Amino acid sequence: MKAIEVKNLSKKYATVPALKDVSFSVDEGELFALLGPNGAGKTTLMRILTTQIDPTSGSAKVFGNDVRSQSGEVRSQVSYVPQEMSVWSDITAYENLLIYAKIYGIPAKKREDAIQSALKTMDLQNVSGRMVNTYSGGMVRKLEIASAIMVEPKIVFLDEPTIGLDPSARKTVWDKLRWLNRNKGTSVFFCTHYMDEADLYANEIGLISKGRLRKIGTAEELKSSVSNETITIEATGLDSGIVRGISGLPHITGARVTGKTLRIMAINSDEAINPVMNLLISTGVKVKSVSSSKPSMDDVFLKYTRGKGKEQETAIADIKRARDRIRKA
Ligand SMILES: Nc1ncnc2c1ncn2[C@@H]1O[C@H](COP(=O)(O)OP(=O)(O)O)[C@@H](O)[C@H]1O
Ligand SMILES: [Mg+2]
DSSP, X not given: OEEEEEEXXXXXXXXXXXXXXXXXXXXXXXXXXXXXXXXXXXXXXXXXXXXXXOOSEEEEEETTEETTTTHHHHHTTEEEEOSSOOSOSSSBHHXXXXXXXXXXXXXXXXXHHHHHHHHHXXXXXXXXXXXXXXXXXHHHHHHXXXXXXXXXOSEEEEESTTTTOOHHHHHHHHHHHXXXXXXXXXXXXXXESOHHHHHHHOSEEEEEETTXXXXXXXXXXXXXXXXXXXXXXXXXXXXXXXHXXXXXXXXXXXXXXXXXXXXXXXXXXXXXXXXHHHHHHHTTOEEEEEXXXXXXXXXXXXXXXXXXXXXXXXXXXXXXXXXXXXXXX
Protein backbone atom coordinates (compact mmCIF):
# COMPACT_ATOMS: atom_id res chain seq x y z
CA MET A 1 0.00 0.00 0.00
CA LYS A 2 1.28 3.44 -0.91
CA ALA A 3 1.01 6.04 1.84
CA ILE A 4 1.04 8.79 -0.76
CA GLU A 5 0.48 8.82 -4.49
CA VAL A 6 0.66 12.15 -6.29
CA LYS A 7 0.09 12.48 -10.04
CA ASN A 8 0.66 15.60 -12.15
CA LEU A 9 -0.26 17.82 -9.24
CA SER A 10 -0.31 21.57 -9.84
CA LYS A 11 -1.38 24.46 -7.65
CA LYS A 12 -1.77 28.13 -8.44
CA TYR A 13 -2.65 30.86 -5.94
CA ALA A 14 -4.56 33.21 -8.26
CA THR A 15 -1.81 33.64 -10.85
CA VAL A 16 1.13 32.55 -8.64
CA PRO A 17 2.23 29.00 -9.52
CA ALA A 18 3.24 27.16 -6.33
CA LEU A 19 3.39 23.55 -7.61
CA LYS A 20 4.03 22.44 -11.17
CA ASP A 21 3.24 18.94 -12.40
CA VAL A 22 4.48 17.10 -9.31
CA SER A 23 4.35 13.28 -9.39
CA PHE A 24 5.77 10.87 -6.81
CA SER A 25 4.82 8.20 -4.32
CA VAL A 26 5.81 7.28 -0.77
CA ASP A 27 5.56 3.76 0.66
CA GLU A 28 3.75 3.04 3.88
CA GLY A 29 6.00 3.10 6.96
CA GLU A 30 8.54 5.50 5.51
CA LEU A 31 10.11 8.58 6.98
CA PHE A 32 9.96 10.90 4.00
CA ALA A 33 11.57 14.34 3.73
CA LEU A 34 10.55 17.06 1.35
CA LEU A 35 13.65 19.21 1.11
CA GLY A 36 13.80 22.57 -0.57
CA PRO A 37 14.48 26.26 -0.13
CA ASN A 38 11.98 28.84 1.02
CA GLY A 39 9.12 29.38 -1.39
CA ALA A 40 9.69 26.02 -3.12
CA GLY A 41 6.14 24.80 -2.51
CA LYS A 42 6.65 22.49 0.48
CA THR A 43 3.89 23.87 2.68
CA THR A 44 1.51 24.02 -0.28
CA LEU A 45 2.07 20.32 -1.01
CA MET A 46 1.53 19.37 2.64
CA ARG A 47 -1.66 21.40 2.83
CA ILE A 48 -3.01 19.64 -0.25
CA LEU A 49 -2.10 16.21 1.15
CA THR A 50 -3.85 17.03 4.42
CA THR A 51 -6.97 18.33 2.59
CA GLN A 52 -6.60 21.92 3.81
CA ILE A 53 -6.48 23.30 0.27
CA ASP A 54 -7.44 21.86 -3.10
CA PRO A 55 -5.02 21.39 -5.97
CA THR A 56 -5.62 23.30 -9.21
CA SER A 57 -5.12 20.14 -11.26
CA GLY A 58 -3.81 16.60 -10.94
CA SER A 59 -4.54 14.08 -8.21
CA ALA A 60 -3.28 13.12 -4.77
CA LYS A 61 -4.13 10.04 -2.74
CA VAL A 62 -3.31 9.27 0.88
CA PHE A 63 -3.58 5.56 1.72
CA GLY A 64 -5.62 5.12 -1.44
CA ASN A 65 -8.10 7.89 -0.63
CA ASP A 66 -8.39 10.89 -2.93
CA VAL A 67 -7.76 14.19 -1.11
CA ARG A 68 -10.66 15.83 -2.90
CA SER A 69 -13.40 13.23 -3.29
CA GLN A 70 -12.56 11.27 -0.11
CA SER A 71 -11.31 14.08 2.11
CA GLY A 72 -13.13 12.76 5.18
CA GLU A 73 -11.37 9.38 4.91
CA VAL A 74 -8.05 11.14 4.42
CA ARG A 75 -8.60 13.34 7.47
CA SER A 76 -9.37 10.30 9.63
CA GLN A 77 -5.94 8.85 8.84
CA VAL A 78 -3.62 11.85 8.97
CA SER A 79 -2.34 14.35 11.50
CA TYR A 80 -0.68 17.64 10.72
CA VAL A 81 1.75 19.66 12.81
CA PRO A 82 2.02 23.12 11.26
CA GLN A 83 5.12 25.26 11.32
CA GLU A 84 3.38 27.88 13.46
CA MET A 85 2.66 27.18 17.10
CA SER A 86 -0.47 25.06 17.42
CA VAL A 87 -0.97 24.82 21.18
CA TRP A 88 -2.28 27.39 23.65
CA SER A 89 0.35 28.83 25.95
CA ASP A 90 -1.80 30.13 28.81
CA ILE A 91 -3.15 26.73 29.84
CA THR A 92 -1.43 23.48 30.84
CA ALA A 93 -0.20 20.78 28.49
CA TYR A 94 -2.87 18.43 29.81
CA GLU A 95 -5.61 20.99 29.13
CA ASN A 96 -4.30 21.43 25.58
CA LEU A 97 -4.55 17.71 24.96
CA LEU A 98 -8.03 17.58 26.46
CA ILE A 99 -9.20 20.32 24.10
CA TYR A 100 -7.64 18.53 21.12
CA ALA A 101 -9.15 15.21 22.21
CA LYS A 102 -12.58 16.89 22.15
CA ILE A 103 -11.93 18.60 18.81
CA TYR A 104 -10.87 15.26 17.32
CA GLY A 105 -14.02 13.62 18.65
CA ILE A 106 -12.28 11.04 20.81
CA PRO A 107 -15.11 9.51 22.89
CA ALA A 108 -15.20 10.72 26.53
CA LYS A 109 -14.39 7.23 27.88
CA LYS A 110 -11.25 6.95 25.79
CA ARG A 111 -9.92 10.51 26.24
CA GLU A 112 -7.91 9.93 29.40
CA ASP A 113 -6.13 6.90 27.92
CA ALA A 114 -5.40 8.71 24.66
CA ILE A 115 -3.99 11.72 26.53
CA GLN A 116 -1.85 9.67 28.92
CA SER A 117 -0.53 7.48 26.14
CA ALA A 118 0.46 10.52 24.03
CA LEU A 119 2.09 12.20 27.05
CA LYS A 120 4.01 9.01 27.80
CA THR A 121 5.20 8.61 24.21
CA MET A 122 6.48 12.18 24.17
CA ASP A 123 8.00 12.00 27.68
CA LEU A 124 5.79 14.77 29.01
CA GLN A 125 3.93 12.93 31.78
CA ASN A 126 5.78 14.66 34.62
CA VAL A 127 5.28 18.14 33.22
CA SER A 128 1.73 17.83 31.90
CA GLY A 129 0.34 20.01 34.72
CA ARG A 130 2.64 22.93 33.86
CA MET A 131 1.51 25.98 31.92
CA VAL A 132 2.80 25.76 28.36
CA ASN A 133 4.34 29.24 28.70
CA THR A 134 6.91 27.69 31.07
CA TYR A 135 7.92 25.16 28.38
CA SER A 136 11.07 25.27 26.27
CA GLY A 137 10.75 25.32 22.47
CA GLY A 138 11.54 21.59 22.31
CA MET A 139 8.85 20.76 24.89
CA VAL A 140 6.29 22.82 22.94
CA ARG A 141 7.11 20.86 19.80
CA LYS A 142 6.78 17.58 21.67
CA LEU A 143 3.40 18.69 22.99
CA GLU A 144 2.27 19.57 19.47
CA ILE A 145 3.34 16.13 18.31
CA ALA A 146 1.56 14.59 21.31
CA SER A 147 -1.67 16.29 20.26
CA ALA A 148 -1.17 15.04 16.70
CA ILE A 149 -0.69 11.40 17.70
CA MET A 150 -3.63 11.09 20.10
CA VAL A 151 -5.77 9.97 17.17
CA GLU A 152 -3.18 7.32 16.23
CA PRO A 153 -2.75 8.56 12.65
CA LYS A 154 -1.37 6.27 9.97
CA ILE A 155 0.75 9.18 8.80
CA VAL A 156 1.86 12.37 10.47
CA PHE A 157 2.78 15.45 8.44
CA LEU A 158 5.16 17.96 10.00
CA ASP A 159 6.01 21.32 8.50
CA GLU A 160 9.55 22.34 9.48
CA PRO A 161 9.31 20.37 12.75
CA THR A 162 12.54 21.63 14.31
CA ILE A 163 12.77 25.17 13.02
CA GLY A 164 14.23 27.46 15.66
CA LEU A 165 15.15 24.64 18.05
CA ASP A 166 18.63 24.17 19.48
CA PRO A 167 20.56 21.02 18.46
CA SER A 168 19.71 19.00 21.56
CA ALA A 169 16.00 19.82 21.31
CA ARG A 170 16.11 18.94 17.62
CA LYS A 171 17.60 15.58 18.47
CA THR A 172 14.97 14.88 21.14
CA VAL A 173 12.17 15.66 18.69
CA TRP A 174 13.74 13.35 16.12
CA ASP A 175 14.26 10.55 18.63
CA LYS A 176 10.52 10.69 19.34
CA LEU A 177 9.50 10.77 15.67
CA ARG A 178 11.78 7.85 14.91
CA TRP A 179 10.40 5.92 17.85
CA LEU A 180 6.87 6.45 16.53
CA ASN A 181 7.92 5.39 13.07
CA ARG A 182 9.67 2.22 14.25
CA ASN A 183 7.43 1.11 17.08
CA LYS A 184 3.99 2.24 15.99
CA GLY A 185 4.60 1.97 12.26
CA THR A 186 3.49 5.56 11.82
CA SER A 187 4.55 6.97 8.45
CA VAL A 188 6.22 10.37 8.75
CA PHE A 189 6.21 13.04 6.05
CA PHE A 190 8.11 16.19 6.93
CA CYS A 191 9.35 19.19 5.10
CA THR A 192 12.51 21.02 5.91
CA HIS A 193 15.17 23.26 4.51
CA TYR A 194 17.75 21.70 6.86
CA MET A 195 19.84 19.42 4.66
CA ASP A 196 21.40 17.57 7.59
CA GLU A 197 17.98 16.67 8.95
CA ALA A 198 16.83 15.12 5.68
CA ASP A 199 20.17 13.34 5.39
CA LEU A 200 20.12 11.94 8.93
CA TYR A 201 16.50 10.98 9.43
CA ALA A 202 14.72 10.34 6.13
CA ASN A 203 14.58 6.96 4.37
CA GLU A 204 13.79 8.87 1.22
CA ILE A 205 14.13 12.50 0.18
CA GLY A 206 12.26 14.51 -2.43
CA LEU A 207 14.04 17.65 -3.60
CA ILE A 208 11.69 20.46 -4.50
CA SER A 209 12.50 23.81 -6.01
CA LYS A 210 10.34 26.45 -7.69
CA GLY A 211 7.29 24.21 -7.44
CA ARG A 212 8.89 21.29 -9.23
CA LEU A 213 10.03 17.98 -7.76
CA ARG A 214 13.59 17.81 -9.07
CA LYS A 215 14.76 14.45 -7.76
CA ILE A 216 13.72 11.70 -5.37
CA GLY A 217 15.78 8.98 -3.72
CA THR A 218 17.63 7.83 -0.64
CA ALA A 219 20.36 10.14 0.67
CA GLU A 220 22.95 7.75 -0.78
CA GLU A 221 21.28 7.66 -4.19
CA LEU A 222 21.03 11.42 -4.31
CA LYS A 223 24.64 11.87 -3.34
CA SER A 224 25.98 9.38 -5.86
CA SER A 225 23.85 11.03 -8.55
CA VAL A 226 25.78 14.26 -8.00
CA SER A 227 29.33 13.01 -8.34
CA ASN A 228 31.67 10.16 -7.61
CA GLU A 229 33.51 9.65 -4.37
CA THR A 230 37.22 10.46 -4.36
CA ILE A 231 40.00 8.49 -2.70
CA THR A 232 43.27 10.38 -2.33
CA ILE A 233 46.42 8.41 -1.59
CA GLU A 234 49.85 9.91 -0.87
CA ALA A 235 52.54 7.38 -1.73
CA THR A 236 55.96 6.78 -3.23
CA GLY A 237 56.64 4.35 -6.09
CA LEU A 238 53.56 5.22 -8.17
CA ASP A 239 53.68 4.70 -11.94
CA SER A 240 51.36 4.48 -14.95
CA GLY A 241 51.15 0.68 -14.74
CA ILE A 242 49.64 1.01 -11.28
CA VAL A 243 47.13 3.57 -12.55
CA ARG A 244 46.03 1.14 -15.29
CA GLY A 245 45.74 -1.70 -12.75
CA ILE A 246 43.64 0.40 -10.41
CA SER A 247 41.40 1.66 -13.21
CA GLY A 248 40.44 -1.95 -13.93
CA LEU A 249 39.29 -2.72 -10.38
CA PRO A 250 35.60 -2.93 -9.44
CA HIS A 251 33.77 0.23 -8.23
CA ILE A 252 36.48 2.45 -9.80
CA THR A 253 35.65 4.91 -12.55
CA GLY A 254 39.04 6.56 -12.98
CA ALA A 255 42.50 7.11 -11.51
CA ARG A 256 45.39 9.47 -12.08
CA VAL A 257 48.79 10.24 -10.57
CA THR A 258 50.23 13.70 -10.02
CA GLY A 259 53.65 13.49 -8.37
CA LYS A 260 53.19 11.51 -5.18
CA THR A 261 49.42 11.83 -5.16
CA LEU A 262 47.12 9.16 -6.54
CA ARG A 263 43.51 10.29 -7.08
CA ILE A 264 40.88 7.63 -7.59
CA MET A 265 37.25 8.20 -8.54
CA ALA A 266 34.99 5.52 -7.11
CA ILE A 267 31.28 4.79 -7.14
CA ASN A 268 31.60 3.40 -3.64
CA SER A 269 34.87 4.19 -1.88
CA ASP A 270 34.15 1.87 1.06
CA GLU A 271 33.93 -1.10 -1.32
CA ALA A 272 36.79 0.08 -3.51
CA ILE A 273 39.43 0.69 -0.89
CA ASN A 274 40.51 -2.88 -0.03
CA PRO A 275 41.34 -4.06 -3.58
CA VAL A 276 43.18 -0.77 -4.17
CA MET A 277 45.31 -1.18 -1.05
CA ASN A 278 46.05 -4.84 -1.90
CA LEU A 279 47.21 -3.86 -5.38
CA LEU A 280 49.40 -1.04 -4.07
CA ILE A 281 51.01 -3.25 -1.43
CA SER A 282 51.63 -6.10 -3.88
CA THR A 283 53.45 -3.73 -6.26
CA GLY A 284 55.70 -2.39 -3.52
CA VAL A 285 54.19 1.11 -3.30
CA LYS A 286 54.78 2.80 0.05
CA VAL A 287 51.53 4.41 1.20
CA LYS A 288 51.81 7.43 3.50
CA SER A 289 48.21 8.50 3.85
CA VAL A 290 44.75 7.65 2.59
CA SER A 291 41.68 9.87 2.66
CA SER A 292 38.33 9.80 0.96
CA SER A 293 35.58 12.29 0.34
CA LYS A 294 31.97 11.75 -0.56
CA PRO A 295 29.53 14.24 -2.04
CA SER A 296 27.44 15.83 0.71
CA MET A 297 23.77 16.72 0.94
CA ASP A 298 24.90 20.31 0.36
CA ASP A 299 26.23 19.27 -3.05
CA VAL A 300 22.90 17.56 -3.77
CA PHE A 301 20.90 20.60 -2.68
CA LEU A 302 23.00 22.94 -4.81
CA LYS A 303 22.87 20.74 -7.88
CA TYR A 304 19.10 20.30 -7.85
CA THR A 305 17.90 23.59 -6.48
CA ARG A 306 20.37 26.16 -7.77
CA GLY A 307 20.05 27.71 -11.18
CA LYS A 308 16.37 26.72 -11.30
CA GLY A 309 15.17 30.28 -11.52
CA LYS A 310 15.33 32.81 -8.73
CA GLU A 311 14.30 31.28 -5.41
CA GLN A 312 12.69 33.46 -2.82
CA GLU A 313 15.23 34.77 -0.35
CA THR A 314 15.04 32.73 2.83
CA ALA A 315 12.49 34.66 4.80
CA ILE A 316 14.64 35.34 7.85
CA ALA A 317 11.87 37.43 9.33
CA ASP A 318 9.42 34.48 9.06
CA ILE A 319 11.84 32.10 10.71
CA LYS A 320 12.59 34.60 13.48
CA ARG A 321 8.91 35.09 14.11
CA ALA A 322 8.26 31.35 14.27
CA ARG A 323 11.18 30.91 16.62
CA ASP A 324 10.04 33.72 18.88
CA ARG A 325 6.56 32.26 19.02
CA ILE A 326 7.94 28.87 20.00
CA ARG A 327 10.36 30.32 22.56
CA LYS A 328 7.79 32.57 24.17
CA ALA A 329 5.28 29.75 24.02
N1 LIG B 1 -1.90 31.88 0.30
C1 LIG B 1 -1.06 32.21 -0.68
N2 LIG B 1 -1.37 33.14 -1.61
C2 LIG B 1 -0.51 33.45 -2.60
N3 LIG B 1 0.69 32.89 -2.79
C3 LIG B 1 1.07 31.95 -1.90
C4 LIG B 1 0.23 31.56 -0.79
N4 LIG B 1 0.88 30.61 -0.09
C5 LIG B 1 2.07 30.42 -0.71
N5 LIG B 1 2.19 31.23 -1.79
C6 LIG B 1 3.33 31.25 -2.75
O1 LIG B 1 3.50 29.94 -3.26
C7 LIG B 1 4.88 29.59 -3.34
C8 LIG B 1 5.15 28.36 -2.48
O2 LIG B 1 4.95 28.69 -1.13
P1 LIG B 1 5.07 27.62 0.05
O3 LIG B 1 4.31 26.40 -0.31
O4 LIG B 1 4.70 28.31 1.31
O5 LIG B 1 6.64 27.29 0.02
P2 LIG B 1 7.61 26.69 1.14
O6 LIG B 1 6.76 26.05 2.20
O7 LIG B 1 8.48 25.72 0.41
O8 LIG B 1 8.42 27.81 1.69
C9 LIG B 1 5.64 30.83 -2.91
O9 LIG B 1 5.96 31.57 -4.07
C10 LIG B 1 4.64 31.58 -2.05
O10 LIG B 1 4.90 32.95 -2.06
MG1 LIG C 1 6.71 26.40 4.22
